[in-house]
Amino acid sequence: MIQRILLRQAGRPRARRASRILLAVAAMAALLSVDMPDAAAVPPLGVTATALPDAGVARVGALFADDLDGGHFCTAAVVRSADRDVIATAAHCLDHPDTTVFAPGYRDGAAPYGVWRLTDVHLAPDWTDGRNPDDDIAFATVARPDGARIEDVVGAFPVATEQSDDVTVTVLGYPSTLDAPLRCSNATGLFSPTQRRIDCPDLSGGTSGSPWLADGALAGVLGGYEGGGTVPEVSYSAVMGDQALELYREAAVSAG
Incomplete structure (x- = not known):
């Protein structure tokens, strides 16, 4: 008799624990959604679009x-x-x-x-x-x-250095002609040992200083060679080296 009572009582906490786990998972998902944009709202690589809040x-x-x-x-x-x-x-x-x-x-x-x-x-x-x-x-x-x-x-944002030569970054910046930021992600390449290049359209005047984010960390800013570039389709950043750090x-x- 005692054993049956204990088994019945043990079943209730198990159900409660399962319920708590589900609630915790839902809460964690809600927290993560605050920091991570909806995947549907992020443009494909190499495409520039308005950055949603x-x-x-x-x-x-x-x-x-x-x-x-x-x-x-x-x-x-x-x-x-x-x-x-x-x-x-x-x-x-x-x-x-x-x-x-x-x-x-x-x-x-x-x-x-x-x-x-x-x-x-x-x-x-x-x-x-x-x-x-x-x-x-x-x-x-x-x-x-x-x-x-x-x-x-x-x-x-944390600050990161020593990125790989082809690291993929997200650029967030404000062209001077717009009152909302733009977002573009793409793989980068080394233009020189000290300068990094990215192909992203429409990053025109005003986007100088825009963060280059690699996995959510600052890996550079739009600037450097030719003040960040002379055409909106190609932008540059000085490599974040020892001096920048x-x-x-x-x-x-x-x-x-």
Whole structure:
């Protein structure tokens, strides 16, 4: 009798455990869907399309001259840092840092996560001295009047170096003629030992500084050779090497 009672009681927790597992799986799927765009919404390789809003796209924004009325001219992305306040872009986008502001997730004239002013910039010496295209990458710290940290608001991309020569990346950027970001993924190739190339149409002026994301990590920014390219169909990024990594570390550990 005791054995039968125990068996009946044991069956109930088993059913409850199965129910909990199903709920946990559903919850995990919901969490993952926040960070990963719907596969149907991602264009095929080599095709450029409007980037639909998702958690990753929110970390990418447009750079403006002074405010949203000043027109956006470059793109930047939030990267991980100790003080949670660092963005990455092309060095040639930061010629006027005192009047440059960043609007992550900018779309259709609105800045859903606020407007952030640059508080400090980190440029390679070879860029500052001679605008070396191999050093056309920069990091900057940003702040908002309410004291919020941008990484707490939208999240951030890790930074990755030493990618394979043919790594596939996703580029997210804002042409200056559009008020929404574009997305294009494709395999890359080495144009030179220090420059990487990608074939993606319609990445025109304003997409300079756009993050090149390999498996969700920043592997470069649109810039470098010829300022990122002279035609919208072919774009470039300086290879993320030791100099870029050192620059990132400098920005990531500085007081914000």
